[in-house]
Amino acid sequence: MLKQADFVNRLISTLDDAEIAERYQAGDPLVVQQIQGYAAYFELLAQEIEVSTIEPFIKTRDRSILADATNKGILPVATPCQHTLEVINNAANSITLSQGRVIEDSQGGRPWRLMASVTVAPGQTGDVLVEQSELREVTYSVPLSEPFHRTPVLLSEGLFLAGLNVRDTESTPNTYRHAPRWMNAAPLEYAVTITTDSLRRVIVEFGDDARAGRTVQTAQNFVFQLIECYGAVDTPRLKDAALVDVLTIDEQRVRVRFKQGGLVRAGADPLSVAQLRLLASYPALYDENAVFLGNFDYLARQKFMTRTDYLAVWNETVQERAYGVDISDINRLHLATVAKNPAEQATIQTDIQQLISRADSLYDGRVKVRAVVERPYQLIVTGRLAAVHDIDTVAAQIRGLLTGKYGKGTIAASRWMPDGINSQEISTLLRTSISAFQDRISDFVVSSENLALNPVKPHEWLYLTNGSISVVLTRTADTGGSLWTL
Numbered sequence: 246m247l248k249q250a251d252f253v254n255r256l257i258s259t260l261d262d263a264e265i266a267e268r269y270q271a272g273d274p275l276v277v278q279q280i281q282g283y284a285a286y287f288e289l290l291a292q293e294i295e296v297s298t299i300e301p302f303i304k305t306r307d308r309s310i311l312a313d314a315t316n317k318g319i320l321p322v323a324t325p326c327q328h329t330l331e332v333i334n335n336a337a338n339s340i341t342l343s344q345g346r347v348i349e350d351s352q353g354g355r356p357w358r359l360m361a362s363v364t365v366a367p368g369q370t371g372d373v374l375v376e377q378s379e380l381r382e383v384t385y386s387v388p389l390s391e392p393f394h395r396t397p398v399l400l401s402e403g404l405f406l407a408g409l410n411v412r413d414t415e416s417t418p419n420t421y422r423h424a425p426r427w428m429n430a431a432p433l434e435y436a437v438t439i440t441t442d443s444l445r446r447v448i449v450e451f452g453d454d455a456r457a458g459r460t461v462q463t464a465q466n467f468v469f470q471l472i473e474c475y476g477a478v479d480t481p482r483l484k485d486a487a488l489v490d491v492l493t494i495d496e497q498r499v500r501v502r503f504k505q506g507g508l509v510r511a512g513a514d515p516l517s518v519a520q521l522r523l524l525a526s527y528p529a530l531y532d533e534n535a536v537f538l539g540n541f542d543y544l545a546r547q548k549f550m551t552r553t554d555y556l557a558v559w560n561e562t563v564q565e566r567a568y569g570v571d572i573s574d575i576n577r578l579h580l581a582t583v584a585k586n587p588a589e590q591a592t593i594q595t596d597i598q599q600l601i602s603r604a605d606s607l608y609d610g611r612v613k614v615r616a617v618v619e620r621p622y623q624l625i626v627t628g629r630l631a632a633v634h635d636i637d638t639v640a641a642q643i644r645g646l647l648t649g650k651y652g653k654g655t656i657a658a659s660r661w662m663p664d665g666i667n668s669q670e671i672s673t674l675l676r677t678s679i680s681a682f683q684d685r686i687s688d689f690v691v692s693s694e695n696l697a698l699n700p701v702k703p704h705e706w707l708y709l710t711n712g713s714i715s716v717v718l719t720r721t722a723d724t725g726g727s728l729w730t731l
Contacts, residue, residue, distance in 0.1 A: 247291055252284035304525045307518050311443045313525040321445045321515040323405035325378040325474035329507030334365040336495035347489040348501055352482050355475055378407055378474040387461045392453035394461045397446050401473055405515055406447055408472035411437050425533045430457040476514035511586040513551035519656055520550050545597050554654045555583040555706045557661040567702045578612045581704040620705040621713035628689030629721040634681040640716040646678050651709040658708035663701050665693055686721050
């Protein structure tokens with residue numbers, strides 16, 4: 246929102262009378278007070294407009310979505326890619342590459358770190374796991390002692406945050422654990438919380454001795470250990486690589502390359518605004534701790550939405566309503582997901598189970614996995630078009646628009662929709678995006694299948710396809726008053 250100073254600067258820039266501009270520069274009260282009065286009025290008006298445009302339920306503006314993500318503590322964290330690397334030893338002696346050694350791929354010059362040590366005999370080939378990430382340490386000195394001291398963390402240009410560790414510089418360093426929103430953080434505990442702002446900058450917040458965490462002292466030093474990555478990587482193009490530093494003569498004869506089909510974990514960028522828009526519809530009480538009625542769908546989606554095409558987590562209440570009563574479902578959660586990379590399917594299921602058990606130990610080993618069943622959603626669009634529009638072209642536009650928004654693999658279709666796709670949203674989308682429906686003659690009606698006869702269950706992946714969308718278009722009876730039609 247624009248402030249009074251912004252309006253003052255804008256008003257001054259529009260002064261085209263040289264005498265009035267000079268009087269303002271000289272501080273003439275008649276001119277200065279008048280301009281400041283106008284600016285104050287415009288600021289109050291801007292505040293009224295801001296309040297009147299608040300989006301309490303469905304957030305659509307980027308500013309509202311980013312503000313909601315900030316309030317909920319959703320961090321702009323990326324997932325580094327992991328791949329299997331082949332180390333070919335053409336030297337006469339065995340070579341050992343230690344954990345942490347860095348290689349660069351030949352496609353984008355991205356750095357990759359070895360996640361384990363590997364020893365390869367002469368003429369042999371060894372496999373080792375590598376991760377596309379960089380490890381960097383930043384020293385921070387506290388300028389002022391205050392409760393809940395905050396400091397931003399500056400990331401490298403073009404890189405995303407993948408991990409952050411904080412420790413002090415005592416003779417025996419103390420590691421500060423991350424306590425989201427200061428949950429379960431006791432006074433004097435070595436803990437910090439990590440937040441973000443509307444510009445998606447990462448901020449480290451220290452605690453208060455009397456409430457949670459520890460109060461930092463003036464000139465106290467800390468070390469921020471940052472793990473940064475490039476996020477999503479075009480893995481099919483990964484071929485050859487090279488050691489960044491060659492330490493011995495034998496290492497000059499070592500060749501490294503990415504193993505064919507060796508992808509372990511696909512990289513992912515931080516949550517986009519479109520993905521945050523979906524998370525903005527969840528109530529704020531669902532966080533990274535034990536939540537009301539075991540609703541961990543928000544938590545799992547926040548962490549794994551970028552790596553899955555479909556994700557649903559439901560509790561025993563929903564389970565009984567959808568599938569019937571079973572004694573084995575007591576105190577159990579249920580999971581259904583489809584990974585973007587099929588090779589990661591089992592890994593992501595395990596990771597989600599571990600994430601839920603960390604949030605609530607009651608569900609440790611009590612998360613059942615159910616296979617996902619694809620279910621195309623039957624939708625009928627019936628409309629009348631003016632004679633100027635081509636029916637086949639409009640029908641193709643409708644199918645392309647709806648499958649692009651609610652098709653397989655889209656964000657809108659990545660969650661369980663027990664009531665189907667909202668017909669009001671579809672109508673608004675067609676009205677604003679299809680130009681044929683924007684005249685005063687054409688009209689349309691959207692109808693869908695009766696879900697009361699066949700309810701959508703949580704493990705059913707609902708989406709639109711070209712075959713599930715029926716478009717019935719006819720010519721309107723109004724042809725401008727003439728007796729003939731085009």
